[in-house]
Amino acid sequence: MNFPVTKLVTDSSTPALTVPPGSFVAIRFGLAGLAFSPLLARSEDLGKTLRAGAEVGIYxxxxYVSQAVGLVTEGAGEAGFLCSLQVVxxxxxxxxxxGGITFREGLSAMLAVAGVGVLEGIGGGMELGPGFWLLMLQPFMFxxxxxxxxxxxxxxDSLSFTASQLIFTALFAGIYSVVGEGGVEGLAGSFGGIVGDGWLSPQALAVAYTAVxxxxxxxxxxxxxxxxxxxxxxSVVLTTEPLIAGLGGAWLLHEQFQGWLGAALILGASAVTFLPAFGGEGGEGGGGETGE
Known part of the structure; x- marks a missing residue:
């Protein structure tokens, strides 16, 4: 649902709701970071936690900024498909x-991407709109x-690390908003516009939903x-997000939903990854692929 909600708020075709993309991301993560900031106290090495959060926060x-900016001109479903390429x-x-790839790993990746492609009707060709290349940053950054x-x-510690990620993501998105969208006044104006009509306004509810x-x-x-x-x-599990995005886009934005074959392929990718019958063991365990 993040894709259609973000598009709804940043799409200029709905001027009554429009919030600049960078401002939307900065405010969304700023509220989340503020709520989680007390959990930084859980960290046994605050400096390390902040450095880790700063690095991940850049990515x-x-x-998220490229996603929000790209969604101004591209569809929620298309954004979801491109995001799914993170599994590849x-x-x-x-x-x-x-030094190699197993059959199960390759099969699950192909099923996931094929499923999202079928779901979004990519087989008929994808139009390279102005936001396409921005959306292509998603799989690499995420x-x-x-x-x-x-x-x-x-x-x-996972909770203090999460707080650090949220805070730095808000900071970097805020820098983009200030430099590229209208200065400090523009960012402050976006926040005022969101909450100016109360916390039950469409903009405020959208920010609250995405923040929580x-x-x-x-x-x-x-x-x-x-x-x-x-x-x-x-990343395989998260390829289900475009399925949710497609359903959300059909509901909120009246975008066309392509059907259930893609959904079956996406769920099949998860089955190949996790079910013992396909060689999965319910999780390979953290640290199995990345090293130091």
């Missing part, structure tokens, strides 16, 4: 580091964030999960 900010990126990085989170989770469900909960769960499963497995 997340680049991923992470699988290839793992293959390079391990994929890198998973790889780095896994490394840091070997010696970092799309930011705090999702990043906290991803961070904790990467202590137990590999980035590749995480």
């Amino acid at each position: 997340l900010a680049l991923g 990126f992470v699988t290839l990085v793992g293959a390079v580091r391990k 994929g890198m964030s998973y790889l780095r989170i896994e490394k840091y989770m070997k010696s970092t 469900f799309g930011t705090i909960i999702s990043i906290a769960l991803e961070t904790e999960a990467l202590k137990h499963v590999s980035p590749r497995e995480t």
